[in-house]
Amino acid sequence: xxxxxxxxxxxxxxxxxxxxxxxxxxxxxxxxxxxxxxxxxxxxxxxxxxxxxxxxxxxxxxxxxxxxxxxxxxxxxxxxxxxxxxxxxxxxxxxxxxxxxxxxxxxxxxxxxxxxxxxxxxxxxxxxxxxxxxxxxxxxxxxxxxxxxxxxxxxxxxxxxxxxxxxxxxxxxxxxxxxxxxxxxxxxxxxxxxxxxxxxxx
Numbered sequence: 001x002x003x004x005x006x007x008x009x010x011x012x013x014x015x016x017x018x019x020x021x022x023x024x025x026x027x028x029x030x031x032x033x034x035x036x037x038x039x040x041x042x043x044x045x046x047x048x049x050x051x052x053x054x055x056x057x058x059x060x061x062x063x064x065x066x067x068x069x070x071x072x073x074x075x076x077x078x079x080x081x082x083x084x085x086x087x088x089x090x091x092x093x094x095x096x097x098x099x100x101x102x103x104x105x106x107x108x109x110x111x112x113x114x115x116x117x118x119x120x121x122x123x124x125x126x127x128x129x130x131x132x133x134x135x136x137x138x139x140x141x142x143x144x145x146x147x148x149x150x151x152x153x154x155x156x157x158x159x160x161x162x163x164x165x166x167x168x169x170x171x172x173x174x175x176x177x178x179x180x181x182x183x184x185x186x187x188x189x190x191x192x193x194x195x196x197x198x199x200x201x202x
Contacts, residue, residue, distance in 0.1 A: 001048055001052060002045045002048040002052065003045075003058065003059055005045040005048060006041075006042075006045040006059070006062045008041065009038055009041050009042070009070060010066060010069065010070075012034065012037065012038050012041070013038060013069065013070050013074075015034065016034050016035060016038065016074075017073060017077055019034070020077055020147075025150075025151045025152075025153075026151075028147055028150045028151035028154060029147075029148070029151040031144075031147040031151075032144045032147050032148050032151075035140070036140065038143075039139065042063070042066075042067060042070075042136065043136065045063065064100060064103070068096050071092060072089065072092055072093060072096060075088055075092050075174075078174075081150065083146045083149065083150060083167065083170075083171070084146070084171055085171075091178050091182070092178070092181060095181055095185045098185070098189065099185040099188045099189065102188050102189065102192040117187055117188065117191055118191060119187065121187065122187030122188070122191055123187075125183060125184050125187050126184050126187055135177070135180045135181070138173060138177045138180060139177050141173050142173040142174040142176075142177050145169065145170030145173060146171075146174070148166060149166040149167040149169075152166055
């Protein structure tokens with residue numbers, strides 16, 4: 001059940017992307033609650049997995065795969081729609097490829113991606129409820145806020161100053177998401193480099 005919830009986010013993502021490209025402000029506004037559902041489903045699959053005792057390596061891999069697909073697709077779409085600078089999706093893509101490759105290198109050993117960290121500070125930044133929930137909230141505000149800003153830009157007679165303010169606010173929120181994303185990726189890179197260095201000395 002948990003894995004079905006996880007994978008169900010992909011068709012919802014496709015619907016959101018199609019709505020963005022209709023060019024209709026009303027469709028852009030509909031994306032706001034849909035984005036809320038899209039992000040909340042990420043929390044729901046974890047809750048269901050724990051309550052139904054369905055926590056597994058496969059579930060962890062699927063969760064990261066879908067999370068990455070959602071955030072990268074949305075950042076690329078927002079950049080294409082000129083809501084955010086292209087540097088934002090590029091940073092997310094580079095960080096995602098590097099961190100996920102390092103994390104998934106241990107999956108063959110039966111170790112879930114989120115269980116690869118050994119330092120307390122690394123586990124806090126990557127896996128603690130505070131950091132995971134905080135990051136999810138920032139991304140949700142950025143994604144939904146940018147959709148709202150896009151809708152405001154398209155309505156005839158809308159206050160252009162308000163639309164510009166909303167865009168600036170949520171682009172700033174997007175940069176905050178970049179900072180948190182890079183911060184959470186740092187422990188994975190540092191620990192992997194340290195582990196490889198120690199192995200090479202043997």
